Amino acid sequence: MAERDKFKIPVGPQHPSLKEPTSFSVALRGEEITGIDVRLGYNHRGIEKACEERTYIQDMYLIERICGICSHSHSTCFIQGVEEIAKIEVPKRALYIRTLVGELERIHSHLLWLGVAGHEIGFDTLLMYTWRDREIVMDVLALLTGNRVNYGINTIGGVRRDITREQMKEVTRAMDSLEERTKYYIKIASEETTIIKRLSGVGVLSKEDALRFCVVGPTARASGVDHDVRRDDPYAAYSEISFNVITDNHNDVYGRTVVRLKELMESYKIIRQLLEKLPEGPVSVKVPRKIPAGEVVSRYEAPRGEDLHYIKANGTDKPERVKVRAPTLANIQAVKHMLKNRLLADLPIVVAAIDPCFSCTDRLISVRGEDEETPGIMTWENLHSYSVEWYRKRGLDFSKLK
Amino acid sequence: MIRQVLHSVVRKPATIKYPREKTEMPEGFRGRVKFYPEKCVGCTLCMKDCPSDAIVIRKVGEKQFEAEIDLGKCIYCGQCVESCPRRALEVTKEFELAQLDKAKLKVVFRAGPGDGIEKKL
Numbered sequence: 450m451a452e453r454d455k456f457k458i459p460v461g462p463q464h465p466s467l468k469e470p471t472s473f474s475v476a477l478r479g480e481e482i483t484g485i486d487v488r489l490g491y492n493h494r495g496i497e498k499a500c501e502e503r504t505y506i507q508d509m510y511l512i513e514r515i516c517g518i519c520s521h522s523h524s525t526c527f528i529q530g531v532e533e534i535a536k537i538e539v540p541k542r543a544l545y546i547r548t549l550v551g552e553l554e555r556i557h558s559h560l561l562w563l564g565v566a567g568h569e570i571g572f573d574t575l576l577m578y579t580w581r582d583r584e585i586v587m588d589v590l591a592l593l594t595g596n597r598v599n600y601g602i603n604t605i606g607g608v609r610r611d612i613t614r615e616q617m618k619e620v621t622r623a624m625d626s627l628e629e630r631t632k633y634y635i636k637i638a639s640e641e642t643t644i645i646k647r648l649s650g651v652g653v654l655s656k657e658d659a660l661r662f663c664v665v666g667p668t669a670r671a672s673g674v675d676h677d678v679r680r681d682d683p684y685a686a687y688s689e690i691s692f693n694v695i696t697d698n699h700n701d702v703y704g705r706t707v708v709r710l711k712e713l714m715e716s717y718k719i720i721r722q723l724l725e726k727l728p729e730g731p732v733s734v735k736v737p738r739k740i741p742a743g744e745v746v747s748r749y750e751a752p753r754g755e756d757l758h759y760i761k762a763n764g765t766d767k768p769e770r771v772k773v774r775a776p777t778l779a780n781i782q783a784v785k786h787m788l789k790n791r792l793l794a795d796l797p798i799v800v801a802a803i804d805p806c807f808s809c810t811d812r813l814i815s816v817r818g819e820d821e822e823t824p825g826i827m828t829w830e831n832l833h834s835y836s837v838e839w840y841r842k843r844g845l846d847f848s849k850l851k
Numbered sequence: 852m853i854r855q856v857l858h859s860v861v862r863k864p865a866t867i868k869y870p871r872e873k874t875e876m877p878e879g880f881r882g883r884v885k886f887y888p889e890k891c892v893g894c895t896l897c898m899k900d901c902p903s904d905a906i907v908i909r910k911v912g913e914k915q916f917e918a919e920i921d922l923g924k925c926i927y928c929g930q931c932v933e934s935c936p937r938r939a940l941e942v943t944k945e946f947e948l949a950q951l952d953k954a955k956l957k958v959v960f961r962a963g964p965g966d967g968i969e970k971k972l
Contacts, residue, residue, distance in 0.1 A: 507902040510928045581865045588877075595881040595942070601928045609933065610879070641852075 530747035543607035558752035607733025666754020775809030
């Protein structure tokens with residue numbers, strides 16, 4: 450390889466095109482990207498460990514602060530798990546309100562993404578329009594939950610607030626005006642040639658690759674992978690609501706835009722159904738502070754994709770282990786593939802297209818050896834000979850296997 | 852697009868001139884927490900449930916309690932209000948809480964002379 454082929458530029462940890470600190474080391478040949486290395490860990494806050502030191506009630510608010518955009522997703526995912534361990538029957542009305550807030554959150558997240566995507570391709574008018582419309586849904590969230598972000602509507606055993614008839618009318622009114630605006634954005638996305646030309650063929654991820662990289666959420670659905678936790682493993686009130694899972698076969702950033710815009714329309718549909726069917730009754734049940742021992746994996750379809758929480762309870766009022774797998778962690782590796790042999794100028798929009806949230810994703814891996822001089826890192830050969838040795842001791846011979 | 856542009860020319864700006872123009876927060880907004888010393892029975896459930904150790908309840912006399920709330924630590928979740936069995940805490944709509952002096956972020960609700968006399972534990 451010639452010397453000029455090895456040219457490497459750092460993008461991040463602090464970079465104008467990134468909203469959060471993360472680092473990409475991009476190898477270039479001219480304008481073409483030949484290799485890319487992602488390094489996470491600049492925003493690690495140790496939330497999983499901090500959860501073990503706090504009670505379930507305190508964890509609820511801590512978990513909610515993993516992410517500022519999909520805070521309700523994380524908090525619902527965690528609380529669903531805790532309720533499953535404690536075998537609590539959550540009232541129907543509470544599940545409906547949870548779903549309602551979840552869908553409102555999806556609307557605000559998708560509108561925010563649309564604005565950011567517009568900004569990354571130099572279409573700042575779209576940013577101004579979508580973020581202005583996003584204020585409508587933010588105000589609705591403040592009205593229903595008491596805050597614009599970190600809603601704090603969930604509690605173990607239900608929700609903290611009931612909604613009134615006036616509030617329901619307000620939500621319906623907001624949905625009407627947002628639906629009209631979204632129709633306009635869909636019209637722009639399908640007619641405006643600058644958008645279509647800029648986004649088509651950028652960040653291509655075929656269906657096979659999407660399955661191979663295990664991508665989730667709109668990124669997967671835009672590559673034709675028909676997967677949505679809301680339909681495949683219904684939680685909260687989704688089993689009683691009819692909606693379509695949007696997929697697209699563009700496989701590129703344009704497809705991801707189309708999927709998110711059409712999902713907005715589905716969200717309006719879901720919210721109307723929820724308000725119509727909202728059952729009467731209490732919104733929460735009383736739950737003892739101590740949760741019985743047990744473990745659970747809880748799934749939730751966050752706006753960015755499948756969110757996964759693992760909770761292990763040990764019978765006290767504090768969890769023994771909480772593990773969070775945010776959707777960005779599943780999607781970030783696919784970015785490397787999407788950018789291979791593409792132009793450097795596509796990097797910001799391709800990274801933005803998975804709607805990354807590095808704060809959710811950040812984690813720390815430390816490799817520790819038995820003593821300081823020989824750190825416990827194993828090469829492939831070491832690992833192979835170790836496994837052969839391990840099986841030989843148990844009377845099996847795998848030494849011929851490569 | 853042209854229609855949008857013409858529409859925007861005659862339209863009022865979407866933004867408001869804050870802080871000269873104020874917006875009203877909706878009913879039930881979780882702002883600054885208010886404490887009523889006359890209602891407190893000193894169970895300290897709020898202290899136990901607070902995710903950020905922002906509230907401290909102190910005994911100052913016979914059945915008299917005062918609260919110290921650190922607005923810098925408070926995350927405005929309102930859990931203390933829900934945990935309180937005597938409704939001695941309340942959320943207000945107040946949200947403009949920025950201070951240049953850090954000491955001013957600590958708010959102490961002192962118990963009055965008559966507080967705590969009529970209370971049954």
